[in-house]
Amino acid sequence: MSECILRPMRPTDLPAVLEIQAQCYRGMLLESGAALASRLTLSPATCWAAARAGQNETLAAYLFTHMWPQDSLPPLDGILEPHWEQRDESGRTPAEPAAALTWFVHDMAVAPAGQGKGLAQGLYVAARAAALDAGLRSSRLIAVQSAAPWWRRLGYEKIASANDAFDAKLSAYGADAVLMGRALQPA
Numbered sequence: 001m002s003e004c005i006l007r008p009m010r011p012t013d014l015p016a017v018l019e020i021q022a023q024c025y026r027g028m029l030l031e032s033g034a035a036l037a038s039r040l041t042l043s044p045a046t047c048w049a050a051a052r053a054g055q056n057e058t059l060a061a062y063l064f065t066h067m068w069p070q071d072s073l074p075p076l077d078g079i080l081e082p083h084w085e086q087r088d089e090s091g092r093t094p095a096e097p098a099a100a101l102t103w104f105v106h107d108m109a110v111a112p113a114g115q116g117k118g119l120a121q122g123l124y125v126a127a128r129a130a131a132l133d134a135g136l137r138s139s140r141l142i143a144v145q146s147a148a149p150w151w152r153r154l155g156y157e158k159i160a161s162a163n164d165a166f167d168a169k170l171s172a173y174g175a176d177a178v179l180m181g182r183a184l185q186p187a
């Protein structure tokens with residue numbers, strides 16, 4: 001396999017993202033192009049892709065991450081908007097958001113041919129740097145398809161669900177979904 005470059009995701013990557021998603025996830029976890037596009041729109045700096053260079057660049061892996069209030073979980077397959085941003089009378093967004101925000105690592109997937117070559121870890125490190133630059137100091141994710149041990153290697157631990165609303169969102173990810181979190185510190 002030719003070498004991959006890691007770069008921020010582009011809207012034009014979405015058709016290839018959907019193909020990788022179909023190869024990597026079981027039915028109930030499949031999300032629409034619109035739901036994934038809303039995550040990229042929300043946070044283009046923290047969504048990354050691994051692409052095989054060549055005349056026709058092909059996508060090998062992708063990672064969607066974005067900021068999100070700590071006191072809730074984003075809906076699976078939902079369209080996300082920065083609902084926590086409040087505007088003052090003049091329509092400006094205040095420098096400090098109203099809610100505490102965390103770096104939510106939404107979806108990491110590597111096409112089967114590229115797995116086991118460090119692509120996932122490389123995408124994670126690149127997106128984490130952007131999250132740190134944005135001032136985020138904690139991270140959360142929902143591990144699915146038995147991937148919790150993989151996230152544990154990156155320092156994530158299981159955390160307790162905070163309330164019934166968390167439980168309802170988590171159940172959409174399947175009975176084996178695990179809510180995990182860790183602190184983020186600049187190197």
Ligand SMILES: CC(C)(COP(=O)(O)OP(=O)(O)OC[C@H]1O[C@@H](n2cnc3c(N)ncnc32)[C@H](O)[C@@H]1OP(=O)(O)O)[C@@H](O)C(=O)NCCC(=O)NCCS
Nearest residue numbers: 024109110115116117118119120121143144145147149150
């Ligand atoms: C999980 C996934 C993203 C890892 O991608 P990857 O590029 O193969 O990962 P890396 O190359 O960075 O790391 C490979 C290492 O992780 C280990 N690993 C892979 N999947 C694992 C899992 N589910 N649990 C524990 N370890 C896992 C490999 O055994 C390998 O270990 P080694 O370094 O000791 O040889 C990839 O397997 C994938 O896309 N799976 C399908 C989608 C999915 O379930 N995503 C996670 C959703 S939370």
